[in-house]
Amino acid sequence: MNKTIGVLGGGQLGKMLFEAGSPMNTKYVFLENTENCPASLVCQHQILGSLKDADKIKQLGELSDVLTFEIEHVNVNALIDLEETGKSIIPKPHVLSVIQDKGLQKDFYAKHNIPTLPYKISSSEELKSTIESWTEKKFVLKHRKGGYDGKGVQLLSKEEFQNLLAIQDDSINSSDGYVVEKMAEGAIEVSVIVAIDQQLKSTSYAPCEMVFDTKSNLMDYLITPSRLSEQVNARCEEIAKVTVEAFKSPGLFAVELFVQKDGNIYVNEIAPRPHNSGHHTIESSYTSQYEQLNRILLRQPLGDTSLIQSAITCNIVGPNNINGPYKLDNLNLVLKIPGVYVHMYGKTNTSPNRKLGHCTILGTNTQELEDKFNRVKKLLTIKSN
Amino acid sequence: MNKTIGVLGGGQLGKMLFEAGSPMNTKYVFLENTENCPASLVCQHQILGSLKDADKIKQLGELSDVLTFEIEHVNVNALIDLEETGKSIIPKPHVLSVIQDKGLQKDFYAKHNIPTLPYKISSSEELKSTIESWTEKKFVLKHRKGGYDGKGVQLLSKEEFQNLLAIQDDSINSSDGYVVEKMAEGAIEVSVIVAIDQQLKSTSYAPCEMVFDTKSNLMDYLITPSRLSEQVNARCEEIAKVTVEAFKSPGLFAVELFVQKDGNIYVNEIAPRPHNSGHHTIESSYTSQYEQLNRILLRQPLGDTSLIQSAITCNIVGPNNINGPYKLDNLNLVLKIPGVYVHMYGKTNTSPNRKLGHCTILGTNTQELEDKFNRVKKLLTIKSN
Numbered sequence: 001m002n003k004t005i006g007v008l009g010g011g012q013l014g015k016m017l018f019e020a021g022s023p024m025n026t027k028y029v030f031l032e033n034t035e036n037c038p039a040s041l042v043c044q045h046q047i048l049g050s051l052k053d054a055d056k057i058k059q060l061g062e063l064s065d066v067l068t069f070e071i072e073h074v075n076v077n078a079l080i081d082l083e084e085t086g087k088s089i090i091p092k093p094h095v096l097s098v099i100q101d102k103g104l105q106k107d108f109y110a111k112h113n114i115p116t117l118p119y120k121i122s123s124s125e126e127l128k129s130t131i132e133s134w135t136e137k138k139f140v141l142k143h144r145k146g147g148y149d150g151k152g153v154q155l156l157s158k159e160e161f162q163n164l165l166a167i168q169d170d171s172i173n174s175s176d177g178y179v180v181e182k183m184a185e186g187a188i189e190v191s192v193i194v195a196i197d198q199q200l201k202s203t204s205y206a207p208c209e210m211v212f213d214t215k216s217n218l219m220d221y222l223i224t225p226s227r228l229s230e231q232v233n234a235r236c237e238e239i240a241k242v243t244v245e246a247f248k249s250p251g252l253f254a255v256e257l258f259v260q261k262d263g264n265i266y267v268n269e270i271a272p273r274p275h276n277s278g279h280h281t282i283e284s285s286y287t288s289q290y291e292q293l294n295r296i297l298l299r300q301p302l303g304d305t306s307l308i309q310s311a312i313t314c315n316i317v318g319p320n321n322i323n324g325p326y327k328l329d330n331l332n333l334v335l336k337i338p339g340v341y342v343h344m345y346g347k348t349n350t351s352p353n354r355k356l357g358h359c360t361i362l363g364t365n366t367q368e369l370e371d372k373f374n375r376v377k378k379l380l381t382i383k384s385n
Numbered sequence: 386m387n388k389t390i391g392v393l394g395g396g397q398l399g400k401m402l403f404e405a406g407s408p409m410n411t412k413y414v415f416l417e418n419t420e421n422c423p424a425s426l427v428c429q430h431q432i433l434g435s436l437k438d439a440d441k442i443k444q445l446g447e448l449s450d451v452l453t454f455e456i457e458h459v460n461v462n463a464l465i466d467l468e469e470t471g472k473s474i475i476p477k478p479h480v481l482s483v484i485q486d487k488g489l490q491k492d493f494y495a496k497h498n499i500p501t502l503p504y505k506i507s508s509s510e511e512l513k514s515t516i517e518s519w520t521e522k523k524f525v526l527k528h529r530k531g532g533y534d535g536k537g538v539q540l541l542s543k544e545e546f547q548n549l550l551a552i553q554d555d556s557i558n559s560s561d562g563y564v565v566e567k568m569a570e571g572a573i574e575v576s577v578i579v580a581i582d583q584q585l586k587s588t589s590y591a592p593c594e595m596v597f598d599t600k601s602n603l604m605d606y607l608i609t610p611s612r613l614s615e616q617v618n619a620r621c622e623e624i625a626k627v628t629v630e631a632f633k634s635p636g637l638f639a640v641e642l643f644v645q646k647d648g649n650i651y652v653n654e655i656a657p658r659p660h661n662s663g664h665h666t667i668e669s670s671y672t673s674q675y676e677q678l679n680r681i682l683l684r685q686p687l688g689d690t691s692l693i694q695s696a697i698t699c700n701i702v703g704p705n706n707i708n709g710p711y712k713l714d715n716l717n718l719v720l721k722i723p724g725v726y727v728h729m730y731g732k733t734n735t736s737p738n739r740k741l742g743h744c745t746i747l748g749t750n751t752q753e754l755e756d757k758f759n760r761v762k763k764l765l766t767i768k769s770n
Binding site for chain 1: 408409671684686688694720721724747
């Protein structure tokens with residue numbers, strides 16, 4: 001009766017996908033190299049192996065009715081081969097081929113008239129001359145491949161780049177090449193989750209805004225809906241849908257956008273999977289991003305994406321000074337605050353900036369949400385154990 | 386870091402308790418006789434054994450930091466012995482001693498001035514004379530022990546009773562004795578979930594009303610909040626809290642009440658565990674009944690019991706004409722309706738009236754809820770497979 005979903009990756013996104021499928025007893029099998037991965041806490045069906053290993057991916061396909069991935073860094077060619085045998089893979093592997101390479105991704109947007117910031121693609125050898133020909137004082141330097149969670153992305157001035165050249169820094173010596181991109185100065189960053197079913201019918205969620213700490217310039221929290229005007233929010237959803245639809249593939253996608261003060265909106269990049277900016281949907285929305293992906297994979301109708309309540313989500317990340325076992329401090333004080341939901345990913349060890357969990361806060365208005373968030377932020381801390 | 390909760394019983398209530406604990410990676414071990422029980426679909430840690438087996442209960446205690454039960458029919462003496470060794474059992478076993486015996490339960494209410502319908506306790510031998518001395522024309526005859534899901538409860542006239550006597554029917558021949566009780570004619574049946582933490586602080590959920598089909602007289606659906614006045618709902622919550630507080634035990638309880646047209650409210654009975662009438666809280670409330678019980682067991686603060694949206698829940702039960710494997714028909718049509726949540730318990734076989742799952746519907750008003758319910762009711766059917 002119940003279909004089996006094969007998932008490349010067994011991290012927290014896989015764990016939450018399982019949790020969303022549990023009320024209907026959906027079956028899963030995870031391919032993951034780490035034995036005590038987050039997904040293993042809920043699902044005993046795991047293939048131990050690398051996401052680059054074509055044989056393991058083939059094995060995953062044999063055990064599954066449909067495949068998906070919860071991380072981009074997988075062997076795409078193995079997925080393409082599997083798709084050619086008739087196996088259903090969602091999103092389609094050709095989406096990954098584009099998204100894994102930030103150069104191809106930018107070219108894809110340009111080709112489809114999707115608004116994106118000016119850029120130049122450059123090999124490592126050409127990088128010096130590319131930057132010399134760049135007319136802006138500052139630029140964003142992105143590795144074409146392998147970047148993740150902000151790694152492989154640097155904001156630089158021309159002077160800073162010259163200094164890196166002088167010391168032959170590793171960060172400007174990637175054989176995969178680079179994208180040099182204009183900086184979205186003063187832009188507000190929002191993210192829109194877009195869901196596309198197997199008939200390519202699409203729907204989207206309310207935009208989620210990334211709010212940065214003005215002192216540290218690190219992301220403080222995510223708020224949904226964004227504090228932009230209704231009109232701008234609607235425009236963000238529209239651009240996000242058009243962007244994802246251009247890939248002509250079912251799946252669940254997060255589209256990161258820059259909204260500039262002049263009203264211009266640019267697509268930054270896409271994640272072809274559940275996303276941090278959609279965690280809040282578990283509690284805030286009629287259909288969570290995870291249930292939505294399950295519905296897409298199982299050929300069920302798309303669920304209602306309406307927001308029931310506004311939400312703030314913050315990541316619970318490893319502090320800079322701890323490596324190893326940890327504990328979550330003040331949990332009981334946080335649980336006293338109404339409408340607060342803590343999700344921990346079951347990772348045994350922390351390391352600086354490692355995502356250990358997240359916390360979602362529900363509220364009826366922005367002020368209430370920010371007040372609750374400030375209390376949560378002060379209380380919830382990771383300590384060494 | 387994470388405590389282990391031992392649960393007597395591995396049915397759907399245990400499965401949903403696990404699902405509520407999964408975001409915080411709470412650990413569970415279930416004692417259950419059936420190998421492919423609902424809880425086993427999410428939790429691999431099961432002791433195979435009877436809920437009457439003192440040794441197995443002791444073994445469960447050794448593996449757990451705290452014990453609870455998801456069914457009343459367990460070996461109470463074994464739990465009392467375990468409690469005496471210092472093991473934390475929630476609710477306390479003395480609550481079960483009272484609740485397992487409908488006679489003791491009625492006496493408990495009488496002793497604590499809790500409003501309950503007039504009754505007489507009778508042994509099997511005295512039953513004839515007890516009923517002859519009963520002044521009302523009709524009465525409810527309840528087995529003191531072993532009743533479950535309406536089994537062991539009969540509404541009878543004196544004539545019907547005489548007929549059963551004449552044929553020496555099994556239903557009036559129980560060695561555990563009987564409660565003869567006045568019928569709550571025309572009463573509305575509501576249920577209130579009450580949560581009490583380990584410091585004996587209590588909170589309650591909005592009353593849930595059982596709505597019966599006027600033709601079949603079978604329960605059609607559960608609606609929360611009940612359609613009674615705010616004042617009557619508040620009074621129901623108050624009586625439910627006083628009733629549960631009288632037991633002086635932490636735990637999560639469902640208090641079933643009769644509300645009569647004259648405004649009188651009577652306690653019918655209590656279930657010392659998550660309850661059908663609280664299933665809707667998974668989607669409708671800030672804190673589900675399952676998360677609430679987890680919080681109580683783990684010494685966390687009680688969660689907010691406020692309702693976010695009104696809800697209807699209906700049971701998905703086995704039809705009268707099917708025994709064996711089954712399938713759920715029209716699921717995709719049901720999932721097209723916004724705000725509809727289907728939970729299946731993963732039971733392999735159906736039998737008449739067996740609880741196979743439930744469906745919760747969210748809505749902003751009674752009319753919207755009833756309209757959606759009528760569509761769901763027509764569509765969602767169990768067919769043989």
